Amino acid sequence: MTNSVQMRTYRFSIYRYDPDQDTKPYMQDISVECDPMDKKLLDAMVKLKAKDDSLSFRRSCREGVCGSDAMNINGKNGLACLADLAAFPEGQPIVLRPLPGLPVIRDLIVDMTQFFKQYHSIKPYLVNNDPLPERERLQSIEDREELNGLYECILCACCSTACPSFWWNPDKFVGPAGLLAAYRFLADTRDQATSERLDNLEDPYRLFRCHTIMNCVDVCPKGLNPTKAIGKIKEMMVRRAV
């Protein structure tokens, strides 16, 4: 049985840092044998974890929905559970690093406090002061379509941690993920806080640190376009002002 199965060995170079033991981070070279049933990078990482259980990373749903296993894969942010193992070039190690720009807690686990602080700052919930309807607040099909490409965000932080503006000003710039969420509520016809939301964002740091670098669009594992959403926010501000 084992002879008929095509095994492939994957070499890895993984960022390791345990603040309790290491004085500084280092890159660990390690390899693992995978069979054809191992489809995604996360599968190989689970095998790696079995080989060296000191390796730490977040993972949960393993199907690109929870956003836990976001990391820097060969220099580009992405989800380990969506990265095809077969697509990695042979002969080169797969380089894994934590998401850039956020404090490292251990190995591939980063402290996302700053990221979620920015997300919460845009009030990511519907504001509607009308009395609650008996069942639900309905939208027309056209109004609902406005939310496509916005509501799908899983908050994995791939985009914000690929954004140079977020690297330099994570405390002041909302970042692509937060701004995409902000536009999700600005575009929602059931929301009544449009003007307050625009007031909250009209700031040289909170919104206008975006220089349309578009790294966010390049890395988003869900294929969303935060740059376009940011453009729409600016368009709304212009419509309000002129």
Place this chain on the structure above:
Amino acid sequence: MNRIVVGAHYGLKDWLAQRITAVVMAAYTLIVLAAVMGGATSSQEAWRAFMSHGLIRFFTFLFIVSLCYHAWVGVRDIWMDYIKPTGIRLFLHALTLLALIGYAGWAIQIIWRL
């Protein structure tokens, strides 16, 4: 004071102005390019006559003002991105603004001297 303060409520005007000034500069570049191709720089006299023409003077003035405003927003963005201490940033903002005002005045003086 370690509290982070944001919410200056400006930025839209500058962002919009940067786009409008970019259009002005692109249009002026095309005008000058067309004039150069049309032989406006064949001699020093022709060049001088072109630049001192009323309409061109108007466009050159617009171009310089646009360039300075555009550069003010752009350079200020660089300071805002990379310079953290407020004192140094304020100093660099002021320096940029004053330098650009000086350049604009100097450039306008040159155009009207022709």
